[in-house]
Amino acid sequence: MQQKPILLTILDVLSIIAIGIATYFALFLAPTELVMGEVQRVFYFHVGTGWVALLGFVTASIAGILYLITKSMTWDRFGLAAVEVSAMFFLITIVLGSIWARPAWNTWWTWDVRLTSAAITELIFIAYFMLRAGIEDPEKRARFGAIYTILGGLSAPITFMVIRLFRSIHPVVVGNPSAEAQGGFDMTVDMRNTLFIALIAFTILFIDFIWHRIRLSGLQEKVEQLKLKTLGE
Amino acid sequence: MNPSFLKATLAIIHKDLAAEFRSRELLTAMLTFSVLVILIFNFALDLNIDVRQKVTAGVLWTTFAFAGTLGLNRSMAVEKDRGCMDGLLLAPVDRSAIFFGKAISNLAFMLIVEAIVLPLYAFFYNETRIFQWEFIAVLLLGSIGYISVGTLLSAMSVQTRTREILLPILLFPIAIPVLIASVLASGAIINDAGLPQIITPLNLLIVYDVIFIAVSFMFFDAIVEE
Numbered sequence: 001m002q003q004k005p006i007l008l009t010i011l012d013v014l015s016i017i018a019i020g021i022a023t024y025f026a027l028f029l030a031p032t033e034l035v036m037g038e039v040q041r042v043f044y045f046h047v048g049t050g051w052v053a054l055l056g057f058v059t060a061s062i063a064g065i066l067y068l069i070t071k072s073m074t075w076d077r078f079g080l081a082a083v084e085v086s087a088m089f090f091l092i093t094i095v096l097g098s099i100w101a102r103p104a105w106n107t108w109w110t111w112d113v114r115l116t117s118a119a120i121t122e123l124i125f126i127a128y129f130m131l132r133a134g135i136e137d138p139e140k141r142a143r144f145g146a147i148y149t150i151l152g153g154l155s156a157p158i159t160f161m162v163i164r165l166f167r168s169i170h171p172v173v174v175g176n177p178s179a180e181a182q183g184g185f186d187m188t189v190d191m192r193n194t195l196f197i198a199l200i201a202f203t204i205l206f207i208d209f210i211w212h213r214i215r216l217s218g219l220q221e222k223v224e225q226l227k228l229k230t231l232g233e
Numbered sequence: 234m235n236p237s238f239l240k241a242t243l244a245i246i247h248k249d250l251a252a253e254f255r256s257r258e259l260l261t262a263m264l265t266f267s268v269l270v271i272l273i274f275n276f277a278l279d280l281n282i283d284v285r286q287k288v289t290a291g292v293l294w295t296t297f298a299f300a301g302t303l304g305l306n307r308s309m310a311v312e313k314d315r316g317c318m319d320g321l322l323l324a325p326v327d328r329s330a331i332f333f334g335k336a337i338s339n340l341a342f343m344l345i346v347e348a349i350v351l352p353l354y355a356f357f358y359n360e361t362r363i364f365q366w367e368f369i370a371v372l373l374l375g376s377i378g379y380i381s382v383g384t385l386l387s388a389m390s391v392q393t394r395t396r397e398i399l400l401p402i403l404l405f406p407i408a409i410p411v412l413i414a415s416v417l418a419s420g421a422i423i424n425d426a427g428l429p430q431i432i433t434p435l436n437l438l439i440v441y442d443v444i445f446i447a448v449s450f451m452f453f454d455a456i457v458e459e
Contacts, residue, residue, distance in 0.1 A: 068455060123406040130402055134393030144389055147452050151382070151407050154448060158410040158441050165417055165433055 008211055015208040018201035022048070022194075030194040042100045044194050048202035050093040050118075055206060056086025057121060061153030064146035074214075076142035079149055080132070081213035085206060087125040094118055113163040120159055124152040241326035245334025249308065250341065259307050263300040263346045270296045271354065285358060290420035293354060293363070294375070294412055297347060301379055302401045304342045308335065309387040310396070322457055332453035336384040343376050367422045371435065375415030378442040379408050385449040388456045414438040 026044040033040035063079035066072075097115070098108045109115065128148055135141040187195070253259055274292045278284055312318040312335075321331050351363055351372075362368075383404055390399040405412075417434040420426075 120406050120409055127402045127406055130395065130399060131389070131393065134395040134399055136394070140392070143455060144392075147389070147455060148403065150452075151386075151448065154444060155407045155410055155441075158437060158444075159413075162410045162413045162417070162434065162437050165413075165437075 004215075008208075008215070011204070011208045011211065015201070015205040018197075018204045022198040022201035025194040025197050030191050031188055033191075036100075036104055039100055039103050042096050044198040045202075046093055046096040046100060047195060048198035049089045049096065051199055052202045052206040053086050053089035053093055053118075055203070056082045056089065056210075057153065057156070059210075060086065060149045064149040064153070067142060067146040068150075073138070073142060076145065077214045077217040078210070079146060080217060081210045083125055083128055083149065084213055085209045087122065087129075089202075089206070090118055090122050090125070094122070113160060116163050117156065117160045121152070121156055124148075124156070128152070238327050238330050241324070241330035242334045242337070245321070245331060246338045246341070249335070249338035252311075253338075253342065259304055259342055260345060262307070263304050263342065264349055266303055267296050267300045267346055267350045268353065270299055271350070271357070275357075280358065285360065286424065287420075289354075289358075289360060289363070289423055290416045293350070294416050294419070296350065297343065297372075297376070298379065298405075298408075298412055300346055300350075301343050301376075301383060302404060304346070305339060305380070305383045305387040305404075306390075306397050306400050308339055308342070309384075309391040313391045318457070328454045328457060329450050331457070332384065332388075332450060335388075336381055336449070339384050340376060340380045343380055344373070347372060347376065362423045365422060367431070368419050371415055371419045371422065371438070374435070374438050374442060375411055375419075378411040378438065378445055381442070381449045382408055382411075382445045385453060385456065388453065392456075410437065410441050414441065 022044065026041050030041065030044065032038060060079045060082040063075045063082060067075035067079060094115070101110070102108050128145060131148055132141050132145050135144060271292065274280060274295075278288060278292070280288070280292070312321065322328070355361055355363060383400075386403045386407070387400055390396060390403055393399055414434040414437045418431055418438065421430040421434070
């Protein structure tokens with residue numbers, strides 16, 4: 001039996017505390033936004049989850065490149081973990097965004113560049129899972145998966161640029177305070193701090209999830225090997 | 234370019250075209266399917282003169298994208314089913330020559346379909362604005378990008394358990410920039426929009442083509458290796 005690494009347990013506790021603090025800051029300490037009111041509080045988690053989702057997407061592409069260079073199964077597990085965690089966070093980001101968009105834009109969904117890109121990225125992830133499910137040979141599965149994440153990572157920026165040619169209404173909150181008509185707002189110091197804490201909290205949670213997922217893949221492989229061994233005897 | 238590489242590429246193109254002109258399986262299917270899609274669009278979107286103004290580029294590109302996956306699937310499945318792929322891989326030629334051969338013959342099939350569907354569309358809808366060289370150029374650039382990544386992904390999907398159903402699911406999210414940029418550029422050309430509205434998507438289309446031809450060329454070897 002493989003012991004759970006002590007560092008992972010520490011990280012578990014740390015991420016629970018960090019998310020707790022971020023929740024407290026977002027719900028109680030951050031000031032209520034003047035125009036949008038309480039619903040604006042979803043912003044901190046929306047940006048937090050969106051950030052790690054994007055981080056996971058980039059990580060998966062890098063893991064894909066590293067797999068193709070080294071052919072080490074560790075990178076395949078790493079890539080799969082990044083895609084799975086990122087897919088989940090993208091979904092949470094979209095749902096949280098919808099909750100905010102309903103009162104702010106008066107619609108759950110609009111074909112804005114960020115929303116559409118997020119939806120397409122989610123579809124790339126689903127295609128990735130279907131691709132993996134259709135291949136039995138683990139080496140081939142890893143190779144095809146790696147290539148597909150790299151293709152996805154290359155096409156996503158171009159998708160973003162192409163869709164931007166249509167009009168965008170998504171507010172750019174950080175570094176663009178002139179977008180109030182789209183639902184943007186100036187952040188106070190407290191809001192900025194809360195956002196910062198949320199970003200750190202979700203990054204810790206992200207690392208924790210990835211680690212768990214990689215460990216799970218390793219254990220899964222071990223079970224497979226043990227099964228084959230018992231069947232062979 | 235090394236002469237044996239060119240020779241191998243040409244040999245594969247020749248093989249594909251000769252096989253197709255004897256059986257005519259692929260082109261017949263792609264053409265019939267294209268006409269059916271246009272027919273469905275006619276009633277689904279009620280393609281009267283006002284609607285056509287806006288959606289002609291979109292209808293044509295959707296048709297070509299769907300017909301394209303049909304062709305890509307078939308062209309790779311034929312190689313796999315009868316063990317031709319193993320034969321090709323055993324041949325002492327550069328693997329990327331196989332990729333270019335397959336991609337160019339796929340492109341040829343797609344262009345043939347486009348060359349027949351465009352006049353048909355013009356005939357059905359009295360639409361002559363699609364016969365501008367700029368429109369044709371966008372069609373060519375879009376087809377090149379679509380086919381290069383499509384050939385790569387069809388080599389991948391043909392080796393999986395789910396095969397035919399997997400290709401569009403793999404291909405569309407990756408090829409979406411090609412489709413959007415082509416629709417934007419060709420729509421702008423048809424409607425005589427200003428130059429910036431044509432050039433911006435066109436630039437992105439060219440960037441996509443260059444990147445994905447290079448990437449497909451690099452990865453094909455890793456996909457067909459056993």
